Amino acid sequence: MVKRKLSSDDAVTGLLETELPNPAKKLKSVPKGKGKAKSKVADPPQYAERAESLWKVGAHVSAAGGIENAVINAAAIGANSFALFVKSQRKWSSPALTDATISDFKARLAEYSYDPRHILPHGSYLINLGNPDPEKRQKSYVCFLDDLKRCEALGLLLYNFHPGSSVGKATTDESISSIADSINEAHKATETVVTVLENMAGAGNIIGGDFAHLAGIIRQVDDKTRVGVCLDTCHMFSAGYDLRTKEGWDGIVTDFDRQVGLSYLRGMHLNDSKTECNSKRDRHENIGMGHVGIGGFHHILNDVRFQDIPLILETPSFEKPEVWAKEIGVLNGLSGADASELRLWWRGEGGGQAG
Numbered sequence: 001m002v003k004r005k006l007s008s009d010d011a012v013t014g015l016l017e018t019e020l021p022n023p024a025k026k027l028k029s030v031p032k033g034k035g036k037a038k039s040k041v042a043d044p045p046q047y048a049e050r051a052e053s054l055w056k057v058g059a060h061v062s063a064a065g066g067i068e069n070a071v072i073n074a075a076a077i078g079a080n081s082f083a084l085f086v087k088s089q090r091k092w093s094s095p096a097l098t099d100a101t102i103s104d105f106k107a108r109l110a111e112y113s114y115d116p117r118h119i120l121p122h123g124s125y126l127i128n129l130g131n132p133d134p135e136k137r138q139k140s141y142v143c144f145l146d147d148l149k150r151c152e153a154l155g156l157l158l159y160n161f162h163p164g165s166s167v168g169k170a171t172t173d174e175s176i177s178s179i180a181d182s183i184n185e186a187h188k189a190t191e192t193v194v195t196v197l198e199n200m201a202g203a204g205n206i207i208g209g210d211f212a213h214l215a216g217i218i219r220q221v222d223d224k225t226r227v228g229v230c231l232d233t234c235h236m237f238s239a240g241y242d243l244r245t246k247e248g249w250d251g252i253v254t255d256f257d258r259q260v261g262l263s264y265l266r267g268m269h270l271n272d273s274k275t276e277c278n279s280k281r282d283r284h285e286n287i288g289m290g291h292v293g294i295g296g297f298h299h300i301l302n303d304v305r306f307q308d309i310p311l312i313l314e315t316p317s318f319e320k321p322e323v324w325a326k327e328i329g330v331l332n333g334l335s336g337a338d339a340s341e342l343r344l345w346w347r348g349e350g351g352g353q354a355g
């Protein structure tokens with residue numbers, strides 16, 4: 001592959017400054033986004049350019065005011081993939097999706113050319129399928145199943161969730177079996193949606209910090225075509241998987257392939273980490289501004305095994321979606337870029353590093 005020269009335009013200098021360097025100036029309108037579909041909010045007037053890339057970079061966007069708005073929010077930041085919550089992530093139940101919402105959502109996916117394979121809904125934070133208390137697990141299961149049914153109604157193929165926690169009242173193996181049992185039950189109650197387990201930072205009783213946990217769950221799932229994994233870079237780094245060097249990254253992918261299998265990989269969350277490797281803490285940081293550094297993301301954006309799956313930012317946006325537009329631009333700029341130039345290119349301040 002011919003290495004592309006990095007230009008100063010690609011740098012993230014000032015990403016976190018309160019006064020952003022007016023990224024709106026760089027936003028171009030796209031002809032597709034005429035906003036013909038009915039909207040409860042005004043369409044943003046400008047859209048970031050969408051890069052043509054085999055690596056599908058996007059962000060977890062807001063669905064405030066209606067799920068159909070998430071599509072516009074993704075297009076506005078130049079995302080080639082996106083994540084969203086299919087209901088309030090902090091409530092056990094939410095009003096059912098209306099037929100109008102469902103048809104608007106589907107119409108916008110077509111209008112803005114988003115493939116459901118590149119959309120990775122995120123499950124409610126309340127769900128814990130690893131809880132040994134039968135009543136509490138049942139409550140989680142009802143919420144989980146409701147999420148899955150919403151995904152199917154919206155025509156979505158994937159559903160990402162946190163495996164769960166033993167809450168210190170069961171062994172890791174018992175908790176892993178409970179999670180697999182719930183997945184099996186949910187698969188029978190739904191048709192197509194793929195349940196995608198997220199790796200975790202590995203704190204306390206939380207299941208999923210170790211690839212072996214994910215492998216253990218998948219081993220007990222009956223329908224292997226409907227289970228997958230989403231790898232979160234912040235979580236893996238905090239759990240002790242050091243992706244800063246090329247050798248480190250290749251070792252992680254080899255380990256994942258051996259224990260879980262790369263065929264199960266259905267998406268990634270691209271987050272830098274505010275805390276050090278093996279900290280077991282889950283603190284997301286903007287790309288290149290944390291302890292992972294820009295080099296860790298260079299490996300991913302040049303690894304052909306990570307093409308054609310959603311690569312989702314869950315970084316702080318400070319209520320300014322243009323931060324994500326900038327990060328998406330930076331990440332897309334890494335594909336095909338010469339690794340030896342990264343240190344010079346990277347001019348981020350406040351702890352940014354070119355490791």
Ligand SMILES: [Zn+2]
Pocket residue numbers: 122161162198
């Ligand atoms: Zn998550």
Ligand SMILES: [Zn+2]
Pocket residue numbers: 198232269314
């Ligand atoms: Zn994540």
